[in-house]
Amino acid sequence: MPVSRLILVFLLWLPAQGTPAQSPQFPLYDDSAVALLNRDVVLNESAYGKAVSARLAEQQATLQEENDRLLEILEEEERALTETRKTVEPEAFAPLAEAFDAKTNSIRARQEAKAFALAKALEQARLTFFRDIEPVILEVMHERGVSILLNEQAVMASLAGADITNDVMARLDQLFAHGQIGVRP
Secondary structure, eight states: OOHHHHHHHHHHHHHHHOOGGGSOOSOSSOGGGEEEEOHHHHHHHSHHHHHHHHHHHHHHHHHHHHHHHHHHHHHHHHHHHHHHHHHSOHHHHHHHHHHHHHHHHHHHHHHHHHHHHHHHHHHHHHHHHHHHHHHHHHHHHHHHTOOEEEEGGGOSOOOGGGBOHHHHHHHHHHHHHTTSSOOOO
């Protein structure tokens, strides 16, 4: 912006501000009206979040075990196919090799689809977790007089009292311990 436009904007702004006695006092809002929440900490460190994460980790481990088992089977079949190649004519071996390739490609596609579905399920579980704990967050906000909640990771600096993460986690842990919230199947 050219300097002349900047000066014009400033001069137009100045009369609207009134005299210093009429100027608003800063900050324009109560310090408690804005609070911070670290969503990752709530998910990873609250008892409820840990239970949700553990269920998801079980699903990931199950898929990994299945992938490992299939890999062992395919490696054994490949070794057997390599031995067969030594004793069979190339014309007889070609259909065997093609069938093995088709089988491995089919298994790979099926396992990739399962991995993709699991990744979507993990993201959905994360969204569901935060939707489920929203009433708790809103309750803590109300108790603290908070009207605006920011993600802590998006804030460069804040005062110590602005973070409500521990309050939310304590409330969640209490509700989880008493069975008032729980992991969805």
